[in-house]
Amino acid sequence: MDNPYDIHPATxxxxxxxxxxxxxxxxxxxxxxxxxxxRFAAGQFNMVYLFGVGEVAISIVxxxxxxxxxxxxIRAVGRVTKAIADLQPGDALGIRGPFGQGWPLEEAxxxxxxxxxxxxxxxxAVGAIEYIFRRREQYGxxxxxxxxxxPHDLLYRERFDKWRRAHDTEVLLTSDQPxxxxxxxxxxxxxxxxxxxxxxxxxxxxxxxPEIMMRLGVPILMRRGIPATAIYVSLERHMECGIGLCxxxxxxxxxxxxxxxxxxxxxxxxxxxxxxx
Amino acid sequence: MAVPGHSVALPRAELQRLLDxxxxxxxxxxxxxxxxxxxxxxxxxxxxxxxxxxxxxxxxGRYRLEQTSSNEIFGVVHGPQSLKPFTFAxxxxxxxxxxxxxxxxxxxxxxxxxxxxxxxxxxCDLAGLIIQDRIFLKDIHRxxxxxxxxxxxxxxxxxxxxxxxxxFCASMETGPRTKSGFDLALTEIDDQLxxxxxxxxxxxxLSALSxxxxxxxxIGEAAARVDACARNQVRRVDRTGLPxxxxxxxxxxxxxxxxVRCLACANxxxxxxxxxxxxxxxxxxxxxxxxxxxxxxxxxxxxEHGYIHGKNIRQTTKDRYRMWLxxxxxxxxxxxxxxxxxxxxRCITWCPVGIDVTEExxxxxxxxxxxxxxxxx
Numbered sequence: 151m152d153n154p155y156d157i158h159p160a161t162x163x164x165x166x167x168x169x170x171x172x173x174x175x176x177x178x179x180x181x182x183x184x185x186x187x188x189r190f191a192a193g194q195f196n197m198v199y200l201f202g203v204g205e206v207a208i209s210i211v212x213x214x215x216x217x218x219x220x221x222x223x224i225r226a227v228g229r230v231t232k233a234i235a236d237l238q239p240g241d242a243l244g245i246r247g248p249f250g251q252g253w254p255l256e257e258a259x260x261x262x263x264x265x266x267x268x269x270x271x272x273x274x275a276v277g278a279i280e281y282i283f284r285r286r287e288q289y290g291x292x293x294x295x296x297x298x299x300x301p302h303d304l305l306y307r308e309r310f311d312k313w314r315r316a317h318d319t320e321v322l323l324t325s326d327q328p329x330x331x332x333x334x335x336x337x338x339x340x341x342x343x344x345x346x347x348x349x350x351x352x353x354x355x356x357x358x359x360p361e362i363m364m365r366l367g368v369p370i371l372m373r374r375g376i377p378a379t380a381i382y383v384s385l386e387r388h389m390e391c392g393i394g395l396c397x398x399x400x401x402x403x404x405x406x407x408x409x410x411x412x413x414x415x416x417x418x419x420x421x422x423x424x425x426x427x
Numbered sequence: 428m429a430v431p432g433h434s435v436a437l438p439r440a441e442l443q444r445l446l447d448x449x450x451x452x453x454x455x456x457x458x459x460x461x462x463x464x465x466x467x468x469x470x471x472x473x474x475x476x477x478x479x480x481x482x483x484x485x486x487x488g489r490y491r492l493e494q495t496s497s498n499e500i501f502g503v504v505h506g507p508q509s510l511k512p513f514t515f516a517x518x519x520x521x522x523x524x525x526x527x528x529x530x531x532x533x534x535x536x537x538x539x540x541x542x543x544x545x546x547x548x549x550x551c552d553l554a555g556l557i558i559q560d561r562i563f564l565k566d567i568h569r570x571x572x573x574x575x576x577x578x579x580x581x582x583x584x585x586x587x588x589x590x591x592x593x594x595f596c597a598s599m600e601t602g603p604r605t606k607s608g609f610d611l612a613l614t615e616i617d618d619q620l621x622x623x624x625x626x627x628x629x630x631x632x633l634s635a636l637s638x639x640x641x642x643x644x645x646i647g648e649a650a651a652r653v654d655a656c657a658r659n660q661v662r663r664v665d666r667t668g669l670p671x672x673x674x675x676x677x678x679x680x681x682x683x684x685x686x687v688r689c690l691a692c693a694n695x696x697x698x699x700x701x702x703x704x705x706x707x708x709x710x711x712x713x714x715x716x717x718x719x720x721x722x723x724x725x726x727x728x729x730x731e732h733g734y735i736h737g738k739n740i741r742q743t744t745k746d747r748y749r750m751w752l753x754x755x756x757x758x759x760x761x762x763x764x765x766x767x768x769x770x771x772x773r774c775i776t777w778c779p780v781g782i783d784v785t786e787e788x789x790x791x792x793x794x795x796x797x798x799x800x801x802x803x804x
Contacts, residue, residue, distance in 0.1 A: 155571075244531070405762070427740070
């Protein structure tokens, strides 16, 4: 893209309602040439634009081998995301991107993959899991550990059930504020580490969720012999440009929009949990 | 440094010839002018538009202009603006968007590359320009808006022969002698102007003026006065081991101390020649048929800068001041291979409460009573 600020019109072709305030919009870029040249990696994001309202950074959760359609899972929490969530198929959006560094899914080929997610913000991890399941034979065992606060926060129930049934795959769910209907583990997600065997030499860990989950969880994994260089975290900061210029997404020496949002843990370890960083 | 043959001398009374030559080449001339008790860049036609005989006095939180009886043209060192507004516009329209029958069309609104000749930029301003060139032109994406404005810029720098009390460029190794990035550099020595050309455009312009080569005496005197200016600087920053020491000072009690004084007004970031943070703004018109996307200077001192749905990464003034200073003098080096501070002293002068970076840094690097690390989450 010559001008990284240029906005490319796109049309919503399908709207998938994931939960009360979570929507996936499948969009198609209008310009044929732009569409054909658009390539992305799992974990990268687009700046998604709504006419007259503004832009917001949203990760692309669809398969990178099918760039004709781009899925963006949006949680309606702010001015722009609420307006975008209200859109319907046929409505127009704008796309700038793709930006950032995605998941190390090439590097993970042939290895066991442990995916640790917490809370509602696991859309980028869902993209990575779906990517692996479409190429299941290329990866070793897959363990998905997901924690929510209350059972009500558990999204993608059907997907978790689907993944659970897959070969050589474990899915562990936990809630730290369960109700009577909850039939899985009780506690926070890091407690699930005790429930699985992890081959520390063969595994790669992908984490997405609150930073406190990473800060408390990673030392436990490292004590079990997993090196920090085999642990990847997807981080979140305010982003306005996507190209490391607007300054908002800084974390220590990094611009998470261009150096991240997926970062190898050893690189961000000194900065995670530092107040005001 | 200037050597005979590459440098020419122009009687101070004839500076207009240089301005006319630039005008003849199609440049809009911009120079320092007096306004509201300060100095701002304005379009000029004549040497008399410049603040002849005026001098600035700068101290923490204080800027005063004084009229003298001299004919000094470049007696004022600098006002609040660096070269930044010429290339990184305070408000840059990015894209014009029109509603269409089935959606919208977007059209980037690149600025036209205007030929602008700025006279009176200082070594610190040029150091700032070179840092911003690195950020906007030599990163993963080349910023086409900055590039268009930068292309037409012709810089006539002025070597400083008088240090303000707030200057510390010598310790940052950015001045007071201009190093690079200029087209022409002037040194005012009484009634003479020593002129050196760096760029091809600068050499062309000088040759068209057919001036006599500068004498050894003039060159020697210019060098002596610029050297004296460096020696006369009373403020300095010791950069030894600075990035690591500043990172290590994250929990230093001095941050609490400075946060009590800091108003989080963002003045320091607005006058800084290198600060590049910006926000993107959407401004639809009343018909809701047209809208414009523009970027505006932003500051890490604002409430919104660190905001992300439901939480603020930098909630307190302490967090924001620490972000600014640590970025400027530590993480900037990791990001761009250079310090983000050029030693111009503007953040000291234009701080309403006179917070002085050259005073805060040593205080932060002295062992303080370390507080236990606390968590934001």
